[in-house]
Amino acid sequence: MEHLGDHRWFADLRGAVVCAGSFLGLLLLVDEAAETFTAARGALWSCLALLLLLVLFPPRVTAGEGWLTVRGVLRTRRVRTDRLVAAYTPGRTGRRLVFLDAYGSRVELDAQVLVANPPLWHHLDTDIRVAAARGHLSEHPAALRDLSERIDRETAWTVFKISGLTDGVDEQPSTH
Structure with missing residues (x-):
């Protein structure tokens, strides 16, 4: 992989x-x-x-089959995404995402990294669904559903823009 x-x-x-x-x-x-x-x-x-x-210094986010790693200046954190037990956004802004796995590992990252990298998000989303199917993650958290909808919306907007279907439209429709 x-x-x-x-x-x-x-x-x-x-x-x-x-x-x-x-x-x-x-x-x-x-x-x-x-x-x-x-x-x-x-x-x-x-x-x-x-x-x-x-x-x-920006943290480096990478993912592979069953894992997500965030490398910062001082430390590297990794979670097993196929064994996630929790995923949430601390605070009210929803800019950060926190993932916790069954082994007690924790990763925090800026949600914009996933928005800007749809393939990375879809890979992570697949592992999240695996974790839910195995019973580790009881439900698909609202924060992840909202993020998934945002990424799908922005990806569709980009496709429309590239294909010229947004001619005459000034900006992407807001969700709020």
């Missing part, structure tokens, strides 16, 4: 590096223009830029 991943990850990483590098360049430029640049200040600005890079 092939591994699926977030196809936007490299672009997100590049954006984080550009942002941190621009921040460092701006700090060094301002410091040099004010004639206050020293090696110690340069090291401080470099540390701040590195800290910004670490904050902006």
Whole structure:
């Protein structure tokens, strides 16, 4: 089975590096223009830029048959998606998804990663259905149903757009 991943990850990483590098360049430029640049200040600005890079560093989401992995800067988390016992969105915004498996493992990720990667979502959705069929996940949680509908809607909108069926329509219809 092939591994699926977030196809936007490299672009997100590049954006984080550009942002941190621009921040460092701006700090060094301002410091040099004010004639206050020293090696110690340069090291401080470099540390701040590195800290910004670490904050902006995007987690890498990959999936294979029966598993989902989220690799961050400091740790890697993996759940067995064919053994999920819970899936929910903490808080009211629904921007994050949390998955818990039968072994106590937990993964949290931005729902937008799945929206932007329909093949990754459909692979995950298949494993979620396997978990439900095996009795691990008692029901398809509302958060996942809502996400599935959103992904299907955005995928259909993209197909319509590419095929020219949206000519004269200004934007995608809202669901709210």
